[in-house]
Amino acid sequence: MDRLTPALAKAAEAANRALADLMPKLEGPERRVVEAMTYATLNGGKRLRPFLVLCSASLFDVPRARALRVAAAAEYVHCYSLVHDDLPAMDDDDLRRGKPTTHIAFDEATAVLAGDGLLTLAFEVLGHEATHPDARVRADLVVALARAIGAEGMVGGQMFDLAAESMKLGLADITRLQAMKTGALFRFACEAGAILGQAPEDARAALRDYARDLGLAFQIADDLLDHEGTVEETGKAVGKDAAAGKGTFVSLLGAEEARRRARALADDAAAHVARFGAKAELLKDVARFVVERRA
Amino acid sequence: MDRLTPALAKAAEAANRALADLMPKLEGPERRVVEAMTYATLNGGKRLRPFLVLCSASLFDVPRARALRVAAAAEYVHCYSLVHDDLPAMDDDDLRRGKPTTHIAFDEATAVLAGDGLLTLAFEVLGHEATHPDARVRADLVVALARAIGAEGMVGGQMFDLAAESMKLGLADITRLQAMKTGALFRFACEAGAILGQAPEDARAALRDYARDLGLAFQIADDLLDHEGTVEETGKAVGKDAAAGKGTFVSLLGAEEARRRARALADDAAAHVARFGAKAELLKDVARFVVERRA
Numbered sequence: 001m002d003r004l005t006p007a008l009a010k011a012a013e014a015a016n017r018a019l020a021d022l023m024p025k026l027e028g029p030e031r032r033v034v035e036a037m038t039y040a041t042l043n044g045g046k047r048l049r050p051f052l053v054l055c056s057a058s059l060f061d062v063p064r065a066r067a068l069r070v071a072a073a074a075e076y077v078h079c080y081s082l083v084h085d086d087l088p089a090m091d092d093d094d095l096r097r098g099k100p101t102t103h104i105a106f107d108e109a110t111a112v113l114a115g116d117g118l119l120t121l122a123f124e125v126l127g128h129e130a131t132h133p134d135a136r137v138r139a140d141l142v143v144a145l146a147r148a149i150g151a152e153g154m155v156g157g158q159m160f161d162l163a164a165e166s167m168k169l170g171l172a173d174i175t176r177l178q179a180m181k182t183g184a185l186f187r188f189a190c191e192a193g194a195i196l197g198q199a200p201e202d203a204r205a206a207l208r209d210y211a212r213d214l215g216l217a218f219q220i221a222d223d224l225l226d227h228e229g230t231v232e233e234t235g236k237a238v239g240k241d242a243a244a245g246k247g248t249f250v251s252l253l254g255a256e257e258a259r260r261r262a263r264a265l266a267d268d269a270a271a272h273v274a275r276f277g278a279k280a281e282l283l284k285d286v287a288r289f290v291v292e293r294r295a
Numbered sequence: 296m297d298r299l300t301p302a303l304a305k306a307a308e309a310a311n312r313a314l315a316d317l318m319p320k321l322e323g324p325e326r327r328v329v330e331a332m333t334y335a336t337l338n339g340g341k342r343l344r345p346f347l348v349l350c351s352a353s354l355f356d357v358p359r360a361r362a363l364r365v366a367a368a369a370e371y372v373h374c375y376s377l378v379h380d381d382l383p384a385m386d387d388d389d390l391r392r393g394k395p396t397t398h399i400a401f402d403e404a405t406a407v408l409a410g411d412g413l414l415t416l417a418f419e420v421l422g423h424e425a426t427h428p429d430a431r432v433r434a435d436l437v438v439a440l441a442r443a444i445g446a447e448g449m450v451g452g453q454m455f456d457l458a459a460e461s462m463k464l465g466l467a468d469i470t471r472l473q474a475m476k477t478g479a480l481f482r483f484a485c486e487a488g489a490i491l492g493q494a495p496e497d498a499r500a501a502l503r504d505y506a507r508d509l510g511l512a513f514q515i516a517d518d519l520l521d522h523e524g525t526v527e528e529t530g531k532a533v534g535k536d537a538a539a540g541k542g543t544f545v546s547l548l549g550a551e552e553a554r555r556r557a558r559a560l561a562d563d564a565a566a567h568v569a570r571f572g573a574k575a576e577l578l579k580d581v582a583r584f585v586v587e588r589r590a
Contacts, residue, residue, distance in 0.1 A: 139433040
């Protein structure tokens with residue numbers, strides 16, 4: 001982890017700068033929505049999705065300024081999804097990374113709008129010519145992101161999760177749910193570097209495979225944290241899933257088997273990117289990291 | 296109006312088909328979000344924004360299949376904004392076009408997600424190569440839409456509106472508010488045809504000017520309807536602005552002067568597109584229509 005920790009920190013710092021720089025600058029009463037968008041974004045997150053964009057882009061020697069724009073777009077989307085998921089009508093969470101959620105710090109209406117604004121901003125950033133001189137790349141990024149986070153991806157996964165509260169889900173259902181809800185945005189983040197680098201289809205496919213296994217490992221680790229972690233460690237409420245009687249990887253498999261599977265998936269993820277040689281070391285490291293993290 | 300009425304009906308029919316065709320087809324519990332997206336979209340709306348896209352595209356002989364995709368994207372955005380605006384935390388409206396609003400017909404969480412899904416779908420449709428073979432056009436449409444509806448446009452206008460509830464707004468403030476809240480999406484709809492047609496900048500500017508005056512005329516007419524209309528005519532609650540003590544064009548100008556200004560703006564709008572000759576007749580008609588409509 002000696003190599004990963006400073007790399008993560010450096011990428012997070014660069015991502016934070018990009019996230020702040022790309023935020024609209026407004027005067028007048030409407031600046032409140034940008035304040036809420038900023039609050040929701042500049043929140044000390046790990047910036048895992050930006051890191052994945054930067055790592056995948058570096059495989060194809062994509063100029064860093066371009067990769068950082070796409071990294072910011074992916075993180076805007078992640079932050080929008082958290083703001084809307086935390087709303088009273090959704091998961092009703094007051095705490096996120098140890099701080100009041102956006103609808104608590106502002107109000108519900110502002111939180112809805114801040115999420116809408118972040119989602120829209122992500123597409124504006126991708127479409128802008130500073131992201132790539134070739135418009136086909138920009139349009140490709142727009143479509144890839146939209147597919148990952150719309151009704152067939154993240155939004156559908158969130159709907160699945162809400163609709164499934166009264167259902168008994170098996171392992172296949174939960175795997176599909178998580179692939180939509182959290183996996184699809186990971187897939188975009190990992191594939192984005194290949195799109196930016198105009199890499200051949202087999203390289204794109206390898207990164208999608210990597211992302212699929214990484215995303216599932218990440219989610220199993222999340223369930224383990226919800227099962228074993230503390231509020232102090234995770235900065236959010238824990239044990240909610242069990243209290244809600246929701247099926248999770250841990251409730252279905254037991255903690256030990258869940259941890260074993262998460263580690264096996266991290267190994268599988270690493271194997272998918274072995275083809276890229278030494279350039280893929282950080283991607284391999286991060287696969288292990290998502291399984292072993294404590295928050 | 297003899298020419299406009301059948302043209303509006305024909306365009307609405309084509310737009311409705313496109314809106315249905317482009318909707319994701321899902322199985323599993325997540326299909327509920329597509330049901331809500333469909334409910335929110337296929338609601339008997341006038342399809343004014345699609346009509347503006349189709350009319351502006353016809354100025355430049357854009358193939359109709361392309362224009363219909365952009366028309367659908369603009370309407371998805373309009374419908375998403377209505378779903379989120381109607382939420383209890385926002386305007387708290389139970390009725391829209393005489394039917395229960397989406398969060399009443401489904402539930403609040405589903406309405407939030409349906410709005411998010413529609414917004415995302417709009418960008419997916421624009422970015423897809425079926426919208427235009429030249430990717431620069433697609434990226435241009437994505438950026439133009441995002442700017443129109445983000446924090447600097449529609450979302451900012453909605454924030455302005457909410458934040459201004461405790462403020463005394465003058466005519467300049469309300470004009471700026473409405474230009475953001477409703478005008479910006481009209482501007483996109485009118486400019487989209489020129490983008491699709493790869494028209495020169497002066498043609499784009501003429502359509503933006505048309506849209507600015509049309510949008511303001513539309514909003515003044517909306518205030519007049521809220522002031523004078525009935526629930527039966529408009530299909531939604533009326534008199535809410537006055538009851539909330541909100542400044543409107545009618546409260547600031549009086550109904551008579553407001554109506555005079557709306558008509559003058561419609562004339563100005565028509566003048567901006569006179570340069571396009573006979574091809575612009577429907578755009579001129581629609582400018583008069585938005586002022587004289589009763590719903």
